[in-house]
Amino acid sequence: MRIGIPKGLLYCRYHTFFETFFSKLGSEIIVSEQTNKDIMDMGVEFCVDEACLPVKVFHGHAASIKDRCDYLIIPRIMSICKKEYICPKFCGLPEMIIHSIPHVPKVSMEPIYMQNEKEFFKWCFSAGSAVTKNSAKIKKAFISAKKAQKKSRTGIIEPGQKLTVMLAGHPYVIFDEYLNMGIVNKLRAKGIGIITEEFVSDSETCEEVKKLVKKPFWTFQRRIFGAACVLLRHKRIDGIIYLSSFACGIDSVIIDLIRYCIGHFPMLVIKLDEHTGEAGMDTRVEAFIDMLERRVLNENYNPSPWECVFSGQNPV
Ligand code: SF4
Structure with missing residues (x-):
């Protein structure tokens, strides 16, 4: 049995789990290539225009391997944390793929609730049954995959020479070099330190969002805003x-929340879609870094956090 795993969306975070699980079941794993122009073009061709760039790119990944596998893993990830959810686009992902791309092989349809072991095992049992009817083997593969996933970590934390920026956004945008036009390496080349939300603990982000009127509904909203x-x-x-995806509703909520709370603290928002030009992005990043240097180094600016509603000030 050849299991196809598209290298898009939350693959960057959970690939260790999926690859370990299916290889322990004895399947051959077919993973799509890193995102490239062909994959992006295929995604744009097959996916509906209204979708965000990561979903389009996911379609490209699925289309690039569909003819080389017997079963395609399309993770309908509903939730990874208790009482929080992932974007609605994930909920309909298998249907989007089946109805947009012709001649796809059998696709995993069950929803995934990762925060609950029993529920998560249900998905593994359903997907694993496509490979073997031996439930003990599926259970063993599930345990091994969970152990392997625990050891895997995503995120960037690198000290800079003078400045450090938080690179914010959904992980599948930050860790896809083609999609974000190599921004990580560009910042590294300029000696800018980088930190991503993964290096702020869950408990700290939970404490932070308690100050909001309403508890965030989306896990990435809590994580990115809190961090x-x-x-x-x-x-x-x-x-x-x-790094925001054009047409992403969740990004627009997170960006406004951050803006509201950080007051005059510098934030650059880069909207990405299939038409975004690299030169335009480079110019904006360079201008932003110049401004930070002037502000922090020359003007001896000492960022004053919480120029915000929480301290009773009007942030705007
Ligand atoms: S959260 Fe935004 S970027 Fe991610 S899949 Fe949903 S709409 Fe697309």
């Missing part, structure tokens, strides 16, 4: 670069 506030309050960053 930005914590890093700013602890003066660990000089600015925020937010």
Whole structure:
């Protein structure tokens, strides 16, 4: 049995689990290539126009391997944390793939609730049954995959020479070099330190969002917003670069929340879609870094966190 795993969306975070699980079941794993122009073009061709760039790119990944596998893993990830959810686009992902791409093989349809072991095993049992009817083997593979996943970690934390920025956004944008046009390496080349939300603990982000009127519904909303506030309050960053996908509703909520709470603290928002030009992005990043240097080094600016509603000030 050849299991196809598209290298898009939350693959960057959970690939260890899926690959370990299916290889322990004895399947051959077919993973799509890193995102490239062909994959992006295929995604744009097959996916509906209204979708965000990561979902389009996911379609390209699925289309690139569909003819080489017998079973395609399309993770309908509903939730990874208790009482929080992932984007609605994930909920309909298998249907989008089946109805947009012709001649797809059998696809995993069960929803995934990762925060609950029993529920998560249900998905593994259903997907694993496509490979073997031996439930003991599926259970064993599930346990091994969970152990392997525990050891895997995503995120970037790198010290800079003078400045450090938080690179914010959904992980599948930050860790896809083609999609974000190599921004990580560009910042490294300029000697800018980088930190991503993974290096702020869950408990800290939970504490931070308690100050909001309403508890965030989306896990990435809590994580990214909470991490930005914590890093700013602890003066660990000089600015925020937010990589946002055009047409992403969740990004628009997170960006407004961060803006509202950080006051005059510098934040650059880069909207990405299939038409975004690299030269335009480079110019904006360079201008932002110049501004940070002037502000932090020349003007001896000391960021004052919580120029915000929480301290009773009007942030705007
Ligand atoms: S959260 Fe935004 S970027 Fe991610 S899949 Fe949903 S709409 Fe797309």
